[in-house]
Amino acid sequence: MAKLNVKEKLITAPKLNSQLKSPLEDLIQLGVNSGADFVEIFLESTDHIGILAELDQITNVSPSFGLGAGIRVFRGKQDGFVSTNDLSLTGLSTALEKALDMLGLIVNKTSKINFNGLLDLKDYGLNKNNWLVECPKIDQICDKLLLGTDLLNKKGKHLHVRRGSYSRALQEVLIASSDGTFTRDIRLHQSTGLNVLSSDGEHRSSIGRRYGSSSYPKDLDNWNTESAANEVCESAATMLYANYVEAGQLPVVLANKFGGVIFHEACGHLLETTQIERGTTPFSNKIDEQIANEVVTAIDEGYTEHAFGSLSIDDEGMEPQKTVLIRNGILKSFISDRAGELRTGHKRTGSGRRQSYGYAAASRMRNTYIAPGKYAPEELIASIEDGLYCKSMGGGSVGPTGQFNFSVEEGYLIKNGKLTNPVKGATLIGEAKEIMPRISMCANDLDLAAGYCGSISGNINVTVGQPHIKVDSITIGGR
Amino acid sequence: MSKLNARDLQNMNEKDIRDKINEVARSENIRQWDLGASVSQDSSVQVDHGEAKQMKSAQRSSITIRVWNKNGLVGITSTSDMSESGLEKGVIGAHEASKYGNPNEVPDFSPLAKAPLPELNRPIKETTGIQNLFNKLKTAEQDLLNQHNAINTVPYNGISEAIAKRLYLNSEGAHRELIRSQASLYLYARAEEAGRKPRSSGAVRLGLGAEDLDINSCVKEAASRTISHLNYKPIQTKSYLICFMPEAFLELIGAFSNMFNARSVLDGVSLSNKDSLGKNIAVPFLSLNDNGLHPEHIGASSFDGEGTPTRDLCLIKDGTLESFLHSEATAREFGVKPTGHAGLGAKVSVGPDWFVVSKTNEHSSKNNELHHIDCKHEYVLIESLNAIHSGVKQSQGSFSLPFDGWLVQSGEKISIEAATIAGDIRYVLNNILNLEDQPEVNHIGISPYVWVDNLSITGEA
Structure with a gap:
């Protein structure tokens, strides 16, 4: 197999900045010369930490850091993707070679197909270089967590x-x-949470609340520990003696x-273009058709200040849009990435997202919410007359036929227009359409909450949100 | 066409890593250290009607370094940077983290980190290249589409092959090393008939290499499962006699594995407590082992994250809780030996490998006549459980889960349109009516069909 021959310009752990322009251009040029319609190189450096307090003790401090690259090559509508931890030029060259090889392309060093080079670096991270320093120190975090458990x-x-x-x-x-895309960014996501398990004889309840933000190094200062502890304790006490909900449609x-x-x-x-590609959404040809009640307006927004799912650029270098x-x-629009636009015709919306360099970007949600209506929650x-109030939701998922499910962490029966007994064990199931x-x-009363979403391109930070909404009838799984 | 080669993985040199860590440890005044490292290469393909949808390949490396500082407290750091500077940064980061080590529970090296390892008969299969994977998957997809007119897409599909090397080292000279290969295939078809809702089901196969994958049986199983759901009806909400297919029962047991997890017991989040050992937690004809060495377990490893040898461990014998899964720290707390189920961390996680559910010969079932082939009673046959991450309350024992399955009446199977099953794992274990005689192997363990009395099903009828 032919080996790439690009001058060794990268060091083992390169700084992710404009100095990489020339070697990256060389790599991209080789990809284009070899017959690729499109070449993308995604370089990533990470610095994470997780801290856990249990009872009145810090029990785990887990730092981690990493480097990696993902190289994606398109030929027609097909693509090949290779990821590697080896950021030496040899490592990147080998990865590109593999990606080309996947598409049946042979490295061509002699032809010179027109590639205009990379634009000047658009650096969205310029004012973010100090974020790591500005983040709370481990001592401060430990103190805050121990205050919470106390x-x-x-x-x-x-x-x-x-x-x-x-x-x-x-x-x-x-x-x-x-x-020509050549962009840099720094992303910062922080989240803090409190969890309890309460028990009294055979009665048990587990309750948790999590708070998260992006692009806000000092945000731990804003986390109201007392309010969070109050909310968790109140819910745990209420749910400890709650009965299991009766199954039915309500x-x-x-x-x-x-x-x-x-x-979500x-x-x-079902509004991500990956679902159109798979043929697993019932909405694929429903643009400009009624798919929801007329009271529903729903938005997927790329940048809401400090929201958990916000981005300055998506993982394909595009500024995110409010969709x-x-x-x-x-139905007015789908959520689309580069491959989605190529394969389905829906314009990119700045929604190409991935967990890390180990995944190719895919169309994914960002800050997604239902717009507020005109009613008071009451x-x-x-x-x-007879229904269920779902105060706190657990997780959920959607299957290949569009059937969704999610669990209710804290629920109350509604009788004659009033909230009555707390109930647990409910699962809501149904189909979107x-x-x-x-x-x-x-x-x-629209409000947002931080969450994590796992799908084709890994686990990503998202925001979900809505005002209180009423669903006229839904199947409730219970006992 | 590029192929992966086991020899490539030999480049992760144990001596170089050990020397570098020792050098930094000395300069940092670190008392002792250990580490777990892995290097892998894998390739995978997905297809859509004969076209490669995405071809992927990955070279991954990672290392977790754990150090004990001069006060005996433990810190860790993980990184994907295996360069010299990466290792140095990792040791220093772990040393910094050790300032926050928990003085009330300090892990130590496993006393079994140098004990002889069990022999695994898992030949390493060289990888075959992505084009070969693509060809296999393209053929499998077409075969599946040909099985029935209603099967119009295979929206979730993939084939992969990987080769990986694992390493455990510690400053007292322990050295564990393992190279293994694995391949997988999954096919989930979607079928739709005019005027009816789409239905979906599928199958999974694992092998040591791509050539070992039983593709034909995977296609046949995915097709027969999908087709069997075409004729569906809503089910009435009430309690039913339930028969869990082997995979579904293993999924349920796995979701509540904290019952057997000593870490969870010590943290107070398990359904069990220290006094639970020796108590009856299930019907007397049920036994459960965790056997990470089972010959059918493709992903077997001969040691855990702390270097402790893997072994066959009896968790439930004749309905009685026999033992917990342990790390070094939890084993010390319980006064037993580690069982080979640990991860690597400042607070070490514990997890199961491969469950084997079996029927105890000494005790007969409550109803030996129940058998899914010829049962004349009305019952619900559970094929698979969904959304386990959101529908299971591990610490409470309760579950409320969507499932795929059939209502069986007088031997006739009718697929259930959409429904959930709810209950409590303790109730399930104590109300098993029968374990059928023939255990079945699947990709997550071994179990027979399991019959349980009176569980609540919510449907839309």
Whole structure:
């Protein structure tokens, strides 16, 4: 097999900056010369830390750091992707060679196909270089977490397990591609949470709350430990003696913030172009058609200040857009990345995202929410004779036939327009195209919550959100 | 066409790593250290109607370094940078983290880190190249599409092959090393008939190499499962006699493996406690082993993250809880030997390898006549459980899970449109009516069909 012959310009652990322009151009030129329609190089450096407090002790401090590169080559609508930890020029050359080889392309050093080179570096990370230094020190984080577990101890009853956790992920990326894209960014995501397990005889409940933000080094100072501890203890006490919910079909009211996971799972994933490619979305040819109740307007936004899913650029170097997915119940747009545009025709929306260099970017959600409506939250509950109020949601997923499910962490029965007994063990199941028309009321209290989403390109930070919403009927799995 | 080669992995030189860590450890005044490292190369392909959808290849390396500082406290760092400077940064980072080590629970080297390792009969299969993978998958996809007119796509599919090397070293001279190869194939088809909802199901196969994958049986199983769901109906909400297929029962047991996890017991998040050993937790005709060495376990490893040898461990014998899964630290706390189930960390995680569910010969089932081939009772046959990450409350024992399966009446199987099954794992283990005689091997373990009385199903009828 022919070996690439590019001058050794990279060092083992290169700084991700404009000095890499020339060697990256050489690599891209080789890819283009060899017959690739498009070549993209994604370089990444990470610096993470996770800290755990249990009861009144710090029990785990786990730092990690890494380097890697992902090289993607397109020929027509096909692509080959190779990732490596070896950022020497030899390592990158070998990776490019493999990617070309996958598409049946042979390295060609003699031809000179027109590649205009990379543009000047567009550096979105220029004002972020000090973020790591500005982040809280380990001592400060430990103090805050131990304050949290101490407050849980003081405010809670029957708490068997008390945990506080913190994670910080700093990611520096440099993206270069054959369309001239040459961008750099630094991303910072921090999240903090409190979890408890309460028990009294045979009764048990586990409750957790997590807070997360992006691009905000000092944000730990804003985390209201006391308020978080109060909320967790209150929920744990309520749910400890809750009965299991009875199975059935009922109207439900889903709370704001993390209640937005219903839209994320039930509909959001089906609006990613990867789902069109697979033929697994019922909405593929429904642009400008009614797919939801007219009270529903849904948005996937690339940049909401400090929101967990916000980006200055996506992982393909494009500035993210505010994408109106559904307006007044009518489907307006899909969430698209480069491959999505190539294969489905839907324009890129700055939504090409990946967990790390180990994944090719794919169309993924960012900050996704249902817009507020006109009602007070109480009006939604008052409109129901017999139903379920889902105050806090657990996780969920959507299957290959569009069926979704998610668990209710904290629920209350609604009787004659009033909240009554707490219930646990509920799972909501349904299909997006049947449920979306049943969202009949949206309240005026939109709020967002941080979350993690796992899918084709790995685990990424996202925001989900909504006001309180009413679904006229949904299947509730229980006992 | 480039191929992966086991020889490439030999470049991770144990002596160079040990020398470098020793050098930095001396300068940092580090008392002792250990590490786990891995290097792997893998390739994978997905296809869409005969076209390669994405071809992927990855070279990965990672190392986790754990150090004990002069006060005996432990810190770790993980990195993918295996260069000299990366190793140095890793040791220094771990040393810094050790300032925050937990003085109330300090892990130590496993007393078995130099004990003889069990022999694994797992020949290393050289990788075959991505074009070969593509050709195999393209053929498999076409075969699957040809199985039935209603099968119009195979939206989730993939074939991969990988070769990996693992290493464990410590400052007292322990040295563990393992090279292994693995290949996998998954095919999930989507079928749709006019005027009806789409249905989906699939199958998975593992092998030591791509040529070992039983592609035909994977196609046949994916097709027959998908086709069997075409004729579907909603199910009425009520309690049913349940028969878990082997994979579904293993999924359920795996979701509640904290019952057997000593780390979870010590952390207070397990359904078990220190006093649970020796107590009946299941029907007397059920036994459960965790056997990471089982010949059918393709991904077997001869040692865990602390260098402790892997072994066959009995967890439940005749319905009685026999033992927990341990790391060095939890074993010391319980006064037993580590069992070979540890990760590597400042706080060491513990996890199972490969469950083997079996019927105890000495005790007969409550109802030996229940058998999925000829049962005349009405029952629900559970094929697979979904959304386990969100529908299981491990620390409470409860579950409420969507599933794929059939309502079987007088021997006739009708697929269930959409439903959840809910219950409590302790109830399940104590209300098993029968374990069928023939255990089945699948990619996550071994189990027979398991019959359970009276579990709640929520449907849309």
